[in-house]
Amino acid sequence: MGRKVALATCSLNQWVLDFEGNLERILKSIEIGKSKGARYRLGPELEISGFGCMDHFYESDTLLHCFQVLEKLLVSPISQDIICDVGMPVMHRNVCYNCRVIFLNKKILLIRPKMILANTGNYREFRWFSPWNKPRKVEEYFLPRMIQEVTGQETVLFGDAVLSTKDTCVGSEMCAELWAPNSPHIDMGLDGVEIFTNSSGSHHEIRKAHSRVDLVKSATAKTGGIYLLANQKGCDGDRLYYDGCAMIAVNGNIVAQGAQFSMDDVEVLTATLDLEDIRSYRAELPLAGFLLPLSGGIDSSATACIVYSMCLQVCLAVKNGNSQVLEDVRRVVCDITYTPQEPTELCGRIFTTCYMASENSSQDTCNRAKELAKQIGSYHINLNIDMAVKAMVGIFSMVTGKWPQFRVNGGSSRENLALQNVQARIRMLLAYLFAQLSLWARNKPGGLLVLGSANVDESLRGYMTKYDCSSADINPIGGISKTDLRSFIQYCIENFNLTALRSIMSAPPTAELEPLSEGQIQQTDEADMGMTYSELSVYGRLRKIAKCGPYSMFCKLIHTWRGICSPGQVAAKVKHFFQTYSINRHKMTTLTPAYHAESYSPDDNRFDMRPFLYNTAWPWQFRCIDNQYRSINHRVDSKSLRLYRWYYSKVCQWGLGATIFVILAVAFVEKPSSLTMASDIRYRVAPWEPPCGLTESIEMVCFLIFVADVSVKSYLIGWEEFRKNKWLIAYIFVIAFSILDWMVSLGLHCEEDSNGNAEWQAYFSNLPDSLTSLLVLLTTANNPDGTYLLMNLLTAIIYNQFRGYLLISIQTSLLRRRLGIRAGFEVMCSQCQSMTGINEHVENVNTEMVLKILQGVHIKPFYKEAIIQKAQQYADGSISANQFQKLFDELDKDTIKQHPPKPEYQRVFLQKLQFIFSHQYFSLAGNVVALANIICICAALVIEADKAVSEHYDYFLGAINCFFIVYYLLEMILKIFAFGFKGYVSRSSNIFDGFVTVLLLLMxxxxxxxxxxxxxxxxxxxxxxxxxxxxxxxxxxxxxxxxxxxGNMSAVVNSSAPNTTVxxxxxxxxxxxxxxxxxxxxxxxxxxxxxxxxxxxxxxxxxxxxxxxxxxxxxxxxxxxxxxxxxxxxxxxxxxxxxxxxxxxxxxxxxxxxxxxxHHSSISDEDQAECQMTVQSMFR
Structure with missing residues (x-):
């Protein structure tokens, strides 16, 4: 008897650090595999974290979130009764490994680390992982506590092992191990392993898929076996594109192969293969110096100071007799007799600065740039770019017929940003133009090297225009933060006597890309970024040096910024930074090469290797921040901490508990008092009657303490968190209701009505009478409110229990009917097979046969007509099983009314009004107004209930009714405007006087x-x-x-005197x-x-x-x-x-x-899908 095994492999479009999306895709692949009968599911390499995390693998957050996702996978009902093989990084004995985690039914069977790492071409796995160098050896791995609670295991096997079952033996390989000459599957095959699995992260190259197929076929061609390969697909955040192409081979033959470029449920980004920024310079053009766009800000001024400092060092070297330096200087200035004497003189020869003004530039920055250029001796140029900007925008306006405006002039954010970017990019074009031709215009040979001035913080935040002046030949300050640049500027002031830098240091950083207001700058960098440069410097150090992700950075900063920012502010700042960082990370791929100056450099693909495509919402990480924030959310200033310690001290908490005891004990002291000195009624004295107002005073003191308690608590945790806590909100309502009750009690007389007491005592003299009196009070016609409340409550309870039974009955009925429909289809298939004489099983039935059979079926005419009409739509003359099932879906629904389309308005204002008045909340507001109408009428009637009819003051009630009637009329008019008249009358709930229509519908x-x-x-x-x-x-x-x-009644009624009165x-x-x-x-x-x-x-x-x-x-x-x-x-x-x-x-x-x-929703889509799969599986 042969053995059969159902295996599943997959290609997933995973995204780096998108833990939530990765989890959903993994669960979906497991669910699909189980639905096809698979008992083993293989996924791609590092599928939980994403393959291209790069330096994010250094972060503890990445490992933490991977185990959190693994916990979700273990407890999910979808992953039960199937062996799941998932990939994630694991830290074992302080060494990080690229691992496969194999588990079944909440038990981890094996953690298998990668033995051969890829470290060539585009791969740098040795940068983040270590290979497992102990073949055929396993160790104990201590699971994290969160995993222990799920699995009940403290340790699991970690190492090179295979999985043995009652039927077969399964061995694992990982990506590069297949490509190595000593692949593990060779020894595993000789040792009896029958099934080989390979989880890959193999990117696409031309003809690479052929090599991959050949390797998979050869793996089982000699020794036999089954080989499963799973691969990543799509672009997971870096330059590589993974082409999927999962496959299964048996004994050297490919029996199943997935699509290489599948579009299923994924959005494919443009594939870029090993892109590398390469700058080409003409070798025949000698460089004769540098050109720098000098804006008068700190960044460009720092670059200018670096050039000036270089000139100073050159002059010093020449004076010290360095002939090589002198030869280099003469070659650059194209003068074999030149000998530099002063740094300012050398700057004038090799350094050109230009201030590119626009109508948005201020005179202050122009003067600061001019003064600095004068002090360092550079050849300075002033030019205006307005003509070029207007020409560019004019071309756009000529094509589109629209002229964009700045925000201050009424333009949108898109217009404002586009106009800023045009200015920035034109400055880059002019910089290269002047670098090539400015020496030619001065009758000097050579060209100039363009210098950039984008600092680390701007690069990290992405606060720059792509292909603006940050795009240059070299960026001297690209590895330095704004904070360190300020220190460098201060050094230049003190050591080089560059006094022009003082005003530059004190000026606020600004890009000067938006219009001025009365000659003054309105735009600042820090306001645009939403963070300060000092904060950016902190973020950069924590991100790179401390290897912090969002959650770790938040945990560090709440202590670092303690007393400066509240935890809520820290959380908001960290989220804002990582959102803007991930949105703008793509700009780093085109950034000018910069000198590596600090360990916090964000240099892409050289030092700070990270993806440039992120899930910018960071849902999992930000949720962890929110959870941590809620757990520590309280004020942390010294005054609040003292109040916090006092509030939670034993004395305060005991006092609060005593207050609660007193307020509960007052009920036994109120008149008449229930407190006695003896339980024996023969010796019990008369109950103590407290003075009038004593218990009310005690209650008020207790209420004041409760008000103080809730006030202190709301102050400590903050109102934002306080209003999220339902128990505290309920606490406030209870206090308010109690104070209202106290005010009512205080307004009553201390002396009670003796007649009223006697009446009460007649009905509440003992326990049975009290219970029945209350029940009678609830059920009598004079007071039916209690009955209504009780009946509605029980209706809700009984209905909640009862509807489940009826729904199961309905689903069972649907299953029986669909089973009969499928059985009918199978019978007709067999008839078609016998009629055509084909030996193979027929998968379709003839449309004419279906129509002929339907003519003799006894069902409601409109059902039959709908089914026949739908069957006639299949023009090819054959109906498949799914189409046949959909034919009879008409039995599950009646005709659905289609509402007429809404009128289309051209003006944006009218479209907004249409959206508001057609929204369901507008109808809800009408219901609230109607309820308020009823309440007002009832209140008015109750207030005047004791007055005679002649004394009623009806003006107020008439005014209220008039207001509500006007509102109803206005609501009707606005809805007609939003839906149109036909759309309005098509909705019965929208008709103001549609009582007849609603009645007919209800009937x-x-x-x-x-x-x-x-x-x-x-x-x-x-x-x-x-x-x-x-x-x-x-x-x-x-x-x-x-x-x-x-006794006298028995003699009353008799035959002799039937009408006798007793x-x-x-x-x-x-x-x-x-x-x-x-x-x-x-x-x-x-x-x-x-x-x-x-x-x-x-x-x-x-x-x-x-x-x-x-x-x-x-x-x-x-x-x-x-x-x-x-x-x-x-x-x-x-x-x-x-x-x-x-x-x-x-x-x-x-x-x-x-x-x-x-309404087409008798059962849910999930139940319908499950029912359909059950029917199909019976005929598989």
Whole structure:
């Protein structure tokens, strides 16, 4: 007998650090594999973190979040009953390994580290991982605590091992191990391994797929076996594109192969292959110096000072007799007789600075640049770029017919940013133009090397225009932060006596790309960035040197910035930095090469190797920050900390507990006091009556303490967190309600009404009377609110339980029907097969056969018409299984009403109004206004309830009604404007006076509901009869013969004097006065044993439907025992409440089911998909 195994491999479009999205894609691949019967699922390399994390692998956050995702995978029901093989980095004994984690049913079976790492071409795995150099050896790996809690394991096997099952043996390889000459599958195959798995992160190159296929085929060609290869696909954040192409080979033959460039559920970015910035310079053009766009800011001034410092060092070297330096200087200036004497003189020869002004430039920056150029001796040029900017924008305007404006002139953010970028990029073009031709214009040979001046902080934040003056031949300050540049400027002031730098140091950093206001600068860099340069410097050091991700940076900064920023502010700053960093990281790929000056340099693809495509929302990391923030969120200044320690001290907490005890104990002290000195009633003294106002004063003191408590708590944790805590909000409502109750109590008289007390004592003299009095109060016609509340509450409870049973019944019915539909399809397939004489199984049926069979089927005409109409749409003459199933989906729905399209308005203002007035919240607001209308009318009627009709003041009520009527009319007009008249009348809820339409709709639904209800009433009625009979028998057993008439009543009613009147007095409203004598559990007029049960049934019916049923309960309590009320209360709850509400729930469920069918949602999509898969699997 052969053995069969179902295996699954996959290609996933994973994204670096997108832990949430990666988790979803992994679970989806497991779910699909299980649906196809697979028992082993293989995924690509490092699929949890993403393959191209680069230096993010150094961060502890990356390892932490990988284990958090692994925890989610372990506990997910989707990953149960299937062996899952996932990839992630793992730190073992302080060494980071590229690993496979293999688990089954919440148990980790093996962690298999990579043994051969890729370190050629585009791969630098040795930079982040170490290879496992212990073949065929395993060690114990101590799991993190979060994983231990899920798996129940403290340690698992870590190392080179294979997985052995009852059926076969599975061995793992990882990417480069397949490409190595000593691949592990060679030895594993000789040792009996039958299934080889390979999780890869192999990028696309021309003809590389052929090599990959050949390697997979050769792996099993000699020794035999099954080889599974999983590969990453898409662009996961770097320059490489992974082409997927997962495959399965058996004994050297490819039996299954995935698409190489699949577009399924992914968005493919432009593939770039090993792009490398290469600057080409003409060798025949000698460079004769440098050109720097000098803006008058710190950055360009620092670059100018570096050139000046170089000139100073050159002059010093020449004076010291360095002939090589002198030869180099003469070659650069093209003068074999030249000997530099002063650094300013040399600057004038080799250094050109230019101030590129625009209409947005201020005179201050122009003067500062001119003064600095004068002090360092550079050849300085002033030019204006407005003509070029207007020409560029004019070309755009000529093509499009629109002229963009700055934000201050009414333009949008897009217009504002575009106009800024045009200025910046024109400056770059002019810089290269002047670098090539300015010496030619001065009749000097050679060209100039363009210098850039973008600092580390701007590069890290991305606060620069791509291809502006940051694009140069070389950037001397590209590896230095703004903070360090300030220190360098200060050094130049003190050592080079460059006094022009003082005003540059004090000026706020600005790009001067937006219009001035009265000649003054309105735009500043730090305001545009949303952070200061000092903060950026801190971010850069923590990100690179301390290897912090978002979560680690937040944890460090809440301590570093303690007393400066609150935890909430720190969280907001960290999130803002990482969002802007990830959005602008792509700019680093085109950045000018810079001198590597500091360990915090963000130099892309050279020192700081990170992807340039991120999930800029950082959902998982930011959620961790939010969770940590909520756990530590309180004020951290010294004053708040003292208040915090005082509030949570033992004295304060004991005092708060004592206050709660006092407020609860006051209830026993209030008049009349329940406190006594003795429990023996013979020796008990009269209860103490506290003075009027004593308990109210104690309550007020307690309330003030509670108000102070909630005030201190809200101050310590902050209002933002306070309003998120539902318990604290409820605390405030309880205090407010208690104070309101206290105010009402204070307004009452201290002396109570003796008549009122006597009335209360008559109904609440003992426990049975108190309980029944409360129940009567709830159920009498004079006070029906309690009954309504109780019935609605029980309806909600019963309906919540009942609808689940009915929904299961509906789903079972759907399953049976779809099973029958599929069976019919299979029968017709077999008939087609016999008619055509084909031996193979037929997968389609003839459309004409289906239509012919439908003509003889007895179903509702509109169902049949819809099915036939849909079947006729298949013009090719054949219907597949899925199409056949969809034909009969018409049975699950009725005609769905399509609303007319909304009117289209051209003006943006009208479109916004249409969106507002067509939104569901506008209708909700109308419902709130209607509720307010009812409340106002009720309040007005209650206020004037005690007045005579002639004394009613109706002006106020009339004004309220007039206001509401105007609102309803206005609402109707606005909705007609939003939906159009046809769209308005198509929605019955939108018609102001559409009572008839709504009534007809409700009548249609109610009629169909009752029609569907009949089939469910049989079981309902049967249960009701059984319970009815059981209570009748129990009542006869308990109360037969307990009702006895007074002594003179038996002689009153006789045949000789049927109309005789007896002088018998009874209390009004009692059993005797109302002459309810026939309502009992016995029958004096008959000796049959059956009729007492009939009398009991009549009595139970009367209790169920008669409003004053408490009369019967009172009579039986007097004639038998007060505890007989328990029987009657139980019957009343069972009959009048529970059965009525169960019946209402049944009607409601049928009603909703009918409504759901109309709206095409009888069961959820998940249930429908599950039902469909169940039917299909039975015919597989």
């Amino acid at each position: 249609s639904l109610v009629a169909s509901t009752l029609h569907d209800l009949v089939k469910n009433l049989r079981a309902f009625a049967g249960i009701l009869v059984v319970v009815y009979y059981a209570f009748a028998v129990l009542g006869v057993m308990l109360f037969e013969g307990v009702i006895t008439a007074p 002088n018998y007095t009874a209390t009004c409203g009692t059993y005797e006065q109302l002459e309810y004598w026939p309502n009992n559990f016995d029958d004096f007029a008959a000796s049959s044993d059956v009729k007492p049960y009939i009398a009991a049934l009549v009595l139970l019916y009367n209790i169920m439907v008669v409003n004053n049923w408490q009369v019967f309960m009172d009579a039986f309590a007097r004639y038998s025992t007060p505890w007989s009320k328990l029987y009657f209360v139980t019957w009343w709850l069972t009959s009048s409440v529970m059965w009525v509400n169960l019946f209402v729930a049944l009607i409601l469920e049928n009603f909703i089911h009918k409504w759901d069918r109309i």
